[in-house]
């Protein structure tokens with residue numbers, strides 16, 4: 138008999154990418170294998186995102202395009218889950234728009250996907266299950282990891298911050314930390330299985346344990362994971378600037394295994410906008426955090442998220458952001474045009490910014506960050522960096538991987554190097570990446 142197969146389409150952040158690995162784990166436990174193409178699949182799963190409107194638009198477009206496939210193959214099962222379906226009223230709207238969807242599940246129901254799937258199979262009718270409230274953390278969901286030598290590990294779920302533009306606290310619920318022992322055990326298994334880089338995931342990793350979990354802080358958790366034997370790297374994201382502590386910086390400094398790289402979203406350089414965003418820090422606070430981080434961890438790479446076009450943002454506010462970006466020297470920054478999200482405070486604010494103004498600002502901002510990134514890239518030229526080989530690019534016939542700072546470096550080498558640490562001498566800048574050649578580091 139032919140194997141039954143699944144195909145997963147993922148939108149959004151690393152958190153979603155990892156959650157798709159859980160959905161894949163569940164499908165495999167049910168005896169399904171990865172489909173070669175979407176057309177061939179018996180089950181198609183969408184893991185959606187709603188952080189900005191264009192993510193939702195893309196998901197809707199993709200789902201709509203499946204109508205034809207469903208008409209051709211009546212047995213095809215289509216499941217849609219994730220952040221988009223978790224918004225109030227969204228599941229009903231989706232079902233109305235696309236009556237051919239078989240299963241709709243929310244972020245809080247992901248770990249129950251196996252039950253929902255079996256229910257759909259047994260009852261042969263669609264299943265909609267979107268719990269309003271987050272449940273207890275459920276350990277032991279199988280994972281089918283697809284990003285060797287990197288592995289994602291959730292350390293906490295949800296967010297308590299309610300930045301006024303952000304939908305995440307509404308669709309992912311309150312902060313819940315996993316037990317340190319469960320996290321450490323998972324990391325230990327990953328290292329034993331040969332993974333070389335672990336990225337700890339949380340909306341705000343610096344508030345790990347604040348929800349009253351055995352008193353283990355994020356800094357202590359980092360130290361516990363770093364004490365696992367073996368050669369591997371630890372990364373973590375995301376850090377909310379208001380919660381980044383010196384203790385975390387000391388932990389980063391003290392272990393060779395912890396990458397000297399912190400993702401620290403600034404969002405805006407204007408105090409007035411930061412206040413309206415409910416970020417709970419000022420630009421001075423942010424610069425102070427940067428200063429102590431770089432003092433404690435010399436050469437620490439910092440990346441950031443920056444938004445333009447928040448309601449009422451003036452040219453003056455924007456110029457303050459530009460000035461801060463020049464000053465902060467981010468290795469790299471993700472830039473976004475503010476997108477109003479229904480149900481958030483900012484969506485109700487007067488003075489939404491015209492699209493053209495926001496677009497013009499983001500172009501100017503990207504240009505500034507590109508200059509900064511280029512300047513930083515130049516400082517890599519001629520240096521030998523230890524790279525974890527992550528993959529092989531067939532078009533370029535080159536291996537690629539990141540150094541400790543997170544900079545992507547391409548270099549000529551054999552595919553068999555994937556999963557190995559290797560020294561690369563940086564020779565050229567290529568966009569935001571670097572080009573180099575294998576190097577033997579002198580003793």
Ligand code: 5AD
Pocket residue numbers: 188189302303304402404442443444473474475476477478
């Ligand atoms: N519009 C635009 N960008 C947003 N982000 C979060 N919410 C919105 C929104 N409504 C950005 C923030 C965050 C990143 C993950 O996405 O910069 O740090």
Ligand code: SF4
Pocket residue numbers: 296297298299300303304305306340341377
């Ligand atoms: Fe959204 Fe703010 Fe929470 Fe980040 S910290 S997920 S931006 S509410």
